Amino acid sequence: MTTEATTTDRDAFTESWLDWYRAQEARLAAPHGFLAITGLHWLDDRPQRFPDAPGTWRTGPEGVVVDLDDGEELVVDGTPVRGAHHFGVIPERGGVDAVWKDAVIEVARRGGHDIVRPRHPDAPLRTAFTGTPAYSPDPRWAVTGRYIPFDTPRPTTVGAAVEGLEHVYDAPGRVEFELDGRPLSLTAFPGRGGRLMVLFTDATSGVTTYAANRSLTLEPPAADGTVVLDFNRAANLPCAYTDLATCPLPPAENRLPVAIEAGQKIPRERGGS
Template sequence: MTTTEARDVFAADWAQWHRQKEARLADPHGFLAVTSLNWLSREPQRFPDAPGGWSTGPDGVVVELADGEELVVDGVTVRGRHAFGVVPERGGSTAVWGDAVIEVAKRGGHDIVRPRHPDNPLRTAFAGTPAYPPHPRWRVTGRYVPFDAPRPTTVGAAVDGLEHVYDAPGRIEFELDGQQFALTAFPGHAPGELMVLFTDATSGLTTYAANRSLRAVPDTDGSVVLDFNRATNLPCAYTDLATCPLPPAENRLPIAVEAGEQTPHERGIR
């Protein structure tokens, strides 16, 4: 395979990955469908984009549905009072209401309700996320160095005053353009996967100011690929109705990583 053919294959693989990522984002009940972010308290509250009165307490989240209101939870239609129970941090569940989905979750120690409606204008007008053209130079192999024990790491959030705490299992050391760097890694969504949050010299210029995210899976020998071409925006890049974590201070790269997703059209350049 010639160098040109290899570049074409690399670009095609990236394009397929990005199409799949965009499809998940624009799913009828994906994050672009979120219409409100509601913080629950002991006092029942009603919201215009969800049925029922919602509250939380020591036994978890409860909804009180009025006459004529109903939700479908785990395939079962519920009416009246329904207890969702205690929601774990960064966990959650959903209930179906017509063509909408009501997300019940816990973020930063707070129970929240986020309705997701397919006809939300943010979703229906979505035209895709701009990104740098993929280039192999931004795909580097580093080394995963686990900590002796996971380190509780507190980071800020897209919502003022909110904090997230992650048990960081280690860091990823790598070289780029002749310079040595290290990024603290957090647990990913899948077993064995790591999530790396970072900013760089493009942040706030061509890329979203607050954060971008990379997924990485270390091999058994500790080697790990960081493909900055696949640096993605978190939901907070598209909407203020997200509680995304910010990178730890040590993950602010001093170089310009001109790879991966750029600032969404929905935000404009800031």
């Protein structure tokens, strides 16, 4: 391969990474993205009002209900609602976005609990955001591995950024790979569109990268199980930026004993640079 061809390949690799990075940042800092969250409110059968959302909220066997006062209105699925509105039973990791003025009121279920999580475009965390530090992309961190499916998906319970909360995923398999000749593996969780998602920590966690977790999305494995792990795209989860997130933690076996000096670093909001 000529030097010119090598340079062209490296430039294309870097440009592809920049496209990914910009998309990550755009989703995070969108008007109603995770940086716009102003509260994490846990519902029970007691009626509660919150300073950053309209109405009085409660939940029970029939699901989430909000009672809106006179003059208060939400827009749910394009339809204005007033008075009492029943959101019904929300599935785990599911949610409904209700519009209130220029805000979105997220009604969701996480770890077996119903929550209300308002998102306001003028949230200080969002308006002060200046971007996420990251390692420079390097092709050496894009490695080929092999996906090994389990005979049946394995229910896997993991902790969460919120103390006492747990998440359960049906892990379909694990991914085996090598770094610098060292065999490693990661338990994979289901992603969207046939993709896989792995949560992990490594020797950089708490040093240059966020201590609790990072996430890596893998494209669907090939027929022979071949899959690429591009650690340059190791991404922070929302809990890296805000305490108002319920992100899952990696399973114990996904704590890698090597330093993955690639991907996103500790956010400036947590003291990163």
